Amino acid sequence: MVQPTRHLKRIELAFPGIWRDLDAIYLAKSWPNWCYVPIQRIARYLAKKGLDSRLDLSAQIAALSAWRSTQGVYRFHPQLLRAILRTPVRGRLPIKLLFLLPEWCVYLSLPRCISIFGHQLIGFFAHLDIDDTLKHRELRLLLENSEGDLIPIPIILANDGLESSIRKTIQKLSTKRAYLIQNEPGGLPAVQIKLGSLISAVLYLIAENRELIMKGADPETPYSILPKRSSEREIKKGPRFFPPENPVEWHLGQRFGTLMNKAQQCDSKAALLALQKEFNAVDSGSYIPPIHPATWQLFWVAHESHKTMKRPAIKWIPSKY
DSSP: HHHHHHHHHHHHHHHHTTTHHHHHHTTTTOOOOSSSSSSHHHHHHHTTTEEEEEEEHHHHHHHHHHHHEEEEEEEEOOOHHHHHHHOOSSSSSOGGGGGOOOOSSSEOOSOOEEEETEEEEEEEEEEEEEETSSSEEEEEEEEEEESSSSEEEEEEOOOOOHHHHHHHHHHHHHHHSSHHHHTTTTTTHHHOOOOOOHHHHHHHHHHHHHHHHEEEETTTTSSSSOOSSSOEEEEEEEEEEEOOOOOOEEOOOOOHHHHHHHHHHOHHHHHHHHHHHHTSOOOOSSSOOOOOOOOEEEEEOSSSSSSSEEEEEEEEEBBBB
Protein backbone atom coordinates (compact mmCIF):
# COMPACT_ATOMS: atom_id res chain seq x y z
CA MET A 1 0.00 0.00 0.00
CA VAL A 2 1.35 3.47 -0.90
CA GLN A 3 2.16 5.32 2.32
CA PRO A 4 -0.35 8.22 1.92
CA THR A 5 -3.19 5.72 1.39
CA ARG A 6 -2.43 4.21 4.78
CA HIS A 7 -3.13 7.56 6.41
CA LEU A 8 -6.40 7.92 4.49
CA LYS A 9 -7.58 4.57 5.85
CA ARG A 10 -6.65 5.62 9.38
CA ILE A 11 -8.79 8.78 9.19
CA GLU A 12 -11.70 6.90 7.60
CA LEU A 13 -11.72 4.40 10.47
CA ALA A 14 -11.45 7.09 13.15
CA PHE A 15 -14.08 9.41 11.61
CA PRO A 16 -16.67 7.42 9.59
CA GLY A 17 -18.43 9.55 6.96
CA ILE A 18 -15.95 12.42 7.21
CA TRP A 19 -15.16 12.58 3.49
CA ARG A 20 -18.85 12.91 2.56
CA ASP A 21 -19.30 15.65 5.17
CA LEU A 22 -16.25 17.60 4.00
CA ASP A 23 -17.37 17.36 0.36
CA ALA A 24 -20.67 18.94 1.42
CA ILE A 25 -18.83 21.70 3.31
CA TYR A 26 -16.70 22.44 0.24
CA LEU A 27 -19.72 22.66 -2.06
CA ALA A 28 -21.17 25.36 0.23
CA LYS A 29 -17.84 27.19 0.48
CA SER A 30 -17.15 30.91 0.74
CA TRP A 31 -13.39 30.70 0.13
CA PRO A 32 -11.25 30.56 -3.05
CA ASN A 33 -11.24 27.48 -5.28
CA TRP A 34 -7.57 26.73 -4.66
CA CYS A 35 -8.39 25.54 -1.13
CA TYR A 36 -10.48 22.43 -0.51
CA VAL A 37 -11.60 22.92 3.12
CA PRO A 38 -9.61 25.23 5.46
CA ILE A 39 -8.09 23.86 8.65
CA GLN A 40 -10.10 26.20 10.89
CA ARG A 41 -13.32 25.06 9.22
CA ILE A 42 -12.40 21.40 9.80
CA ALA A 43 -11.63 22.12 13.48
CA ARG A 44 -15.10 23.64 13.90
CA TYR A 45 -16.69 20.65 12.18
CA LEU A 46 -14.93 18.24 14.57
CA ALA A 47 -15.81 20.35 17.63
CA LYS A 48 -19.47 20.50 16.61
CA LYS A 49 -19.55 16.70 16.53
CA GLY A 50 -17.84 16.48 19.91
CA LEU A 51 -14.69 15.01 18.37
CA ASP A 52 -11.00 15.78 18.80
CA SER A 53 -10.61 19.26 17.31
CA ARG A 54 -6.91 19.92 17.97
CA LEU A 55 -5.37 22.01 15.19
CA ASP A 56 -2.60 19.48 14.50
CA LEU A 57 -5.19 16.77 13.83
CA SER A 58 -7.31 19.20 11.79
CA ALA A 59 -4.18 20.01 9.74
CA GLN A 60 -3.67 16.32 9.01
CA ILE A 61 -7.30 15.91 7.95
CA ALA A 62 -7.14 19.04 5.79
CA ALA A 63 -4.16 17.70 3.84
CA LEU A 64 -5.48 14.15 3.53
CA SER A 65 -8.99 15.19 2.51
CA ALA A 66 -7.64 17.55 -0.18
CA TRP A 67 -5.20 14.88 -1.39
CA ARG A 68 -7.94 12.22 -1.52
CA SER A 69 -9.68 14.00 -4.41
CA THR A 70 -6.91 13.25 -6.94
CA GLN A 71 -4.27 11.28 -4.98
CA GLY A 72 -1.23 12.44 -6.92
CA VAL A 73 2.08 10.93 -5.80
CA TYR A 74 5.15 12.60 -7.34
CA ARG A 75 8.39 10.63 -7.61
CA PHE A 76 11.60 12.38 -8.67
CA HIS A 77 14.46 10.75 -10.52
CA PRO A 78 17.20 10.53 -7.83
CA GLN A 79 19.57 12.76 -9.83
CA LEU A 80 16.93 15.44 -10.29
CA LEU A 81 15.83 15.26 -6.66
CA ARG A 82 19.36 15.84 -5.41
CA ALA A 83 19.72 18.84 -7.72
CA ILE A 84 16.34 20.33 -6.83
CA LEU A 85 16.91 20.02 -3.07
CA ARG A 86 20.15 21.98 -3.50
CA THR A 87 18.45 24.80 -5.43
CA PRO A 88 17.97 27.75 -3.05
CA VAL A 89 14.78 29.80 -2.86
CA ARG A 90 16.19 33.31 -3.21
CA GLY A 91 15.04 36.73 -4.30
CA ARG A 92 11.49 37.95 -4.60
CA LEU A 93 9.86 34.85 -6.05
CA PRO A 94 6.16 35.76 -5.70
CA ILE A 95 3.84 33.68 -3.55
CA LYS A 96 1.37 33.69 -6.47
CA LEU A 97 3.46 30.91 -7.99
CA LEU A 98 2.13 28.47 -5.39
CA PHE A 99 -1.44 29.04 -6.54
CA LEU A 100 -0.44 27.20 -9.73
CA LEU A 101 -0.12 23.87 -7.89
CA PRO A 102 -1.41 21.12 -10.20
CA GLU A 103 -3.73 19.61 -7.54
CA TRP A 104 -5.43 20.75 -4.34
CA CYS A 105 -2.85 18.69 -2.48
CA VAL A 106 0.19 16.82 -3.74
CA TYR A 107 2.34 14.15 -2.11
CA LEU A 108 6.06 14.30 -2.92
CA SER A 109 8.02 11.13 -2.32
CA LEU A 110 11.46 11.67 -0.75
CA PRO A 111 13.13 8.28 -0.29
CA ARG A 112 15.15 9.03 2.85
CA CYS A 113 17.27 11.69 1.18
CA ILE A 114 16.70 14.47 3.72
CA SER A 115 16.28 14.54 7.48
CA ILE A 116 14.60 17.23 9.54
CA PHE A 117 13.79 17.59 13.23
CA GLY A 118 15.94 14.54 13.96
CA HIS A 119 14.13 12.10 11.62
CA GLN A 120 14.45 10.98 8.01
CA LEU A 121 11.65 12.13 5.75
CA ILE A 122 10.03 9.68 3.36
CA GLY A 123 7.71 12.27 1.80
CA PHE A 124 5.37 15.17 2.45
CA PHE A 125 2.00 16.60 1.48
CA ALA A 126 1.73 20.20 0.26
CA HIS A 127 -1.45 22.26 -0.06
CA LEU A 128 -2.74 25.80 0.39
CA ASP A 129 -4.82 27.00 3.33
CA ILE A 130 -6.72 30.16 4.24
CA ASP A 131 -8.15 31.42 7.53
CA ASP A 132 -11.66 32.61 8.37
CA THR A 133 -10.86 36.23 7.48
CA LEU A 134 -9.91 35.09 3.93
CA LYS A 135 -6.74 37.21 4.29
CA HIS A 136 -4.14 34.96 5.96
CA ARG A 137 -2.82 32.38 3.49
CA GLU A 138 -0.35 29.57 4.11
CA LEU A 139 1.45 26.85 2.23
CA ARG A 140 0.86 23.84 4.43
CA LEU A 141 3.43 21.06 4.55
CA LEU A 142 2.56 17.79 6.24
CA LEU A 143 5.85 15.98 6.72
CA GLU A 144 5.93 12.19 6.94
CA ASN A 145 8.99 10.77 8.67
CA SER A 146 10.40 7.26 8.71
CA GLU A 147 8.54 6.53 11.96
CA GLY A 148 5.22 7.11 10.17
CA ASP A 149 4.54 10.35 12.08
CA LEU A 150 2.86 13.30 10.36
CA ILE A 151 4.22 16.74 11.31
CA PRO A 152 2.25 19.81 10.13
CA ILE A 153 4.38 22.84 9.22
CA PRO A 154 2.68 26.11 8.17
CA ILE A 155 4.67 28.27 5.75
CA ILE A 156 3.50 31.86 6.21
CA LEU A 157 2.96 33.40 2.77
CA ALA A 158 4.45 36.90 2.89
CA ASN A 159 3.61 39.39 0.16
CA ASP A 160 7.30 40.22 -0.31
CA GLY A 161 8.12 36.75 -1.63
CA LEU A 162 8.98 33.17 -0.79
CA GLU A 163 12.41 33.83 0.71
CA SER A 164 10.80 36.24 3.18
CA SER A 165 8.04 33.67 3.80
CA ILE A 166 10.63 31.10 4.89
CA ARG A 167 12.33 33.59 7.24
CA LYS A 168 9.03 34.52 8.89
CA THR A 169 8.12 30.86 9.24
CA ILE A 170 11.43 30.16 10.99
CA GLN A 171 10.81 33.02 13.41
CA LYS A 172 7.40 31.60 14.29
CA LEU A 173 8.71 28.04 14.64
CA SER A 174 11.38 29.24 17.06
CA THR A 175 8.66 30.41 19.46
CA LYS A 176 5.61 28.23 18.71
CA ARG A 177 7.40 24.94 17.88
CA ALA A 178 10.62 25.21 19.85
CA TYR A 179 10.44 21.50 20.71
CA LEU A 180 10.88 20.66 17.00
CA ILE A 181 13.91 22.91 16.64
CA GLN A 182 15.54 21.23 19.65
CA ASN A 183 15.55 17.95 17.70
CA GLU A 184 17.37 19.50 14.74
CA PRO A 185 21.18 19.07 15.08
CA GLY A 186 21.89 22.20 13.03
CA GLY A 187 19.33 24.36 14.83
CA LEU A 188 17.37 27.15 13.15
CA PRO A 189 19.83 27.75 10.25
CA ALA A 190 19.59 24.08 9.23
CA VAL A 191 15.77 24.11 9.44
CA GLN A 192 15.67 27.23 7.25
CA ILE A 193 17.81 25.58 4.57
CA LYS A 194 15.81 22.33 4.67
CA LEU A 195 12.42 24.05 4.45
CA GLY A 196 13.78 25.95 1.46
CA SER A 197 14.74 22.60 -0.11
CA LEU A 198 11.21 21.25 0.37
CA ILE A 199 9.70 24.38 -1.16
CA SER A 200 12.06 23.98 -4.12
CA ALA A 201 10.65 20.48 -4.64
CA VAL A 202 7.14 21.99 -4.67
CA LEU A 203 8.23 24.72 -7.10
CA TYR A 204 9.43 22.13 -9.60
CA LEU A 205 5.83 20.92 -10.00
CA ILE A 206 4.96 24.47 -11.12
CA ALA A 207 7.99 25.08 -13.36
CA GLU A 208 7.30 25.72 -17.04
CA ASN A 209 10.07 23.29 -18.02
CA ARG A 210 9.14 20.51 -15.60
CA GLU A 211 9.37 16.92 -16.83
CA LEU A 212 6.17 15.21 -15.77
CA ILE A 213 4.97 11.81 -16.99
CA MET A 214 2.16 9.72 -15.52
CA LYS A 215 3.17 6.18 -14.64
CA GLY A 216 1.98 3.88 -17.42
CA ALA A 217 1.47 6.73 -19.92
CA ASP A 218 1.60 5.97 -23.64
CA PRO A 219 5.30 6.26 -24.61
CA GLU A 220 4.25 7.80 -27.94
CA THR A 221 2.48 10.71 -26.21
CA PRO A 222 3.97 10.76 -22.69
CA TYR A 223 3.12 14.40 -21.95
CA SER A 224 -0.49 14.36 -23.15
CA ILE A 225 -1.94 13.61 -19.69
CA LEU A 226 -1.62 16.23 -16.95
CA PRO A 227 -2.71 16.32 -13.29
CA LYS A 228 -6.14 17.74 -12.41
CA ARG A 229 -6.81 20.01 -9.47
CA SER A 230 -9.82 18.04 -8.24
CA SER A 231 -12.11 15.14 -9.13
CA GLU A 232 -15.23 17.32 -9.03
CA ARG A 233 -17.73 16.65 -11.83
CA GLU A 234 -21.12 18.10 -12.68
CA ILE A 235 -23.92 15.52 -12.85
CA LYS A 236 -27.72 15.83 -12.97
CA LYS A 237 -28.02 16.06 -9.20
CA GLY A 238 -25.28 18.68 -8.99
CA PRO A 239 -21.51 18.58 -8.50
CA ARG A 240 -19.97 15.47 -6.95
CA PHE A 241 -16.48 14.12 -6.33
CA PHE A 242 -15.13 10.93 -7.87
CA PRO A 243 -11.76 10.15 -6.26
CA PRO A 244 -9.57 7.55 -7.96
CA GLU A 245 -9.57 4.05 -6.51
CA ASN A 246 -5.76 4.09 -6.26
CA PRO A 247 -3.07 6.77 -6.09
CA VAL A 248 -1.93 8.27 -9.39
CA GLU A 249 1.86 8.20 -9.73
CA TRP A 250 3.77 10.88 -11.63
CA HIS A 251 7.44 10.53 -12.55
CA LEU A 252 9.62 13.63 -12.64
CA GLY A 253 12.90 14.26 -14.43
CA GLN A 254 13.50 10.98 -16.24
CA ARG A 255 15.29 12.61 -19.20
CA PHE A 256 17.33 14.87 -16.93
CA GLY A 257 18.34 11.96 -14.71
CA THR A 258 19.34 9.80 -17.68
CA LEU A 259 21.45 12.58 -19.20
CA MET A 260 23.07 13.35 -15.87
CA ASN A 261 23.98 9.70 -15.34
CA LYS A 262 25.55 9.53 -18.80
CA ALA A 263 27.46 12.76 -18.21
CA GLN A 264 28.89 11.48 -14.94
CA GLN A 265 29.78 8.07 -16.36
CA CYS A 266 31.66 9.32 -19.40
CA ASP A 267 32.80 12.63 -17.83
CA SER A 268 32.73 14.26 -21.27
CA LYS A 269 32.20 17.91 -22.11
CA ALA A 270 29.90 16.91 -24.98
CA ALA A 271 27.54 15.10 -22.60
CA LEU A 272 27.54 18.01 -20.18
CA LEU A 273 26.81 20.45 -23.00
CA ALA A 274 23.92 18.24 -24.17
CA LEU A 275 22.52 18.40 -20.65
CA GLN A 276 22.81 22.18 -20.57
CA LYS A 277 21.13 22.66 -23.94
CA GLU A 278 18.36 20.20 -23.15
CA PHE A 279 17.32 22.15 -20.07
CA ASN A 280 18.06 25.71 -21.22
CA ALA A 281 21.04 26.00 -18.93
CA VAL A 282 23.11 27.91 -21.50
CA ASP A 283 22.57 29.63 -24.81
CA SER A 284 26.09 29.29 -26.16
CA GLY A 285 28.02 26.21 -27.24
CA SER A 286 31.04 26.85 -25.02
CA TYR A 287 31.86 24.70 -22.03
CA ILE A 288 31.20 26.29 -18.61
CA PRO A 289 32.82 24.87 -15.47
CA PRO A 290 30.43 23.84 -12.67
CA ILE A 291 30.67 27.12 -10.79
CA HIS A 292 27.12 28.44 -11.29
CA PRO A 293 24.61 26.85 -8.89
CA ALA A 294 21.12 25.83 -9.90
CA THR A 295 18.53 28.57 -9.66
CA TRP A 296 14.92 29.54 -10.30
CA GLN A 297 14.32 31.92 -13.19
CA LEU A 298 11.26 34.16 -12.82
CA PHE A 299 9.41 35.62 -15.81
CA TRP A 300 5.88 36.74 -16.69
CA VAL A 301 3.45 35.25 -19.21
CA ALA A 302 -0.05 36.05 -20.45
CA HIS A 303 -2.78 34.84 -18.11
CA GLU A 304 -4.73 31.90 -19.56
CA SER A 305 -8.19 33.36 -18.91
CA HIS A 306 -7.28 37.08 -19.08
CA LYS A 307 -4.95 37.63 -22.02
CA THR A 308 -4.38 41.30 -21.10
CA MET A 309 -3.06 40.29 -17.69
CA LYS A 310 0.26 38.72 -16.74
CA ARG A 311 0.98 35.93 -14.26
CA PRO A 312 4.32 34.83 -12.81
CA ALA A 313 6.06 31.74 -14.13
CA ILE A 314 9.36 30.03 -13.34
CA LYS A 315 11.90 27.80 -14.97
CA TRP A 316 14.38 25.59 -13.16
CA ILE A 317 17.92 26.29 -14.39
CA PRO A 318 20.30 23.47 -13.39
CA SER A 319 23.91 24.06 -12.42
CA LYS A 320 26.08 25.20 -15.29
CA TYR A 321 29.03 22.96 -15.96
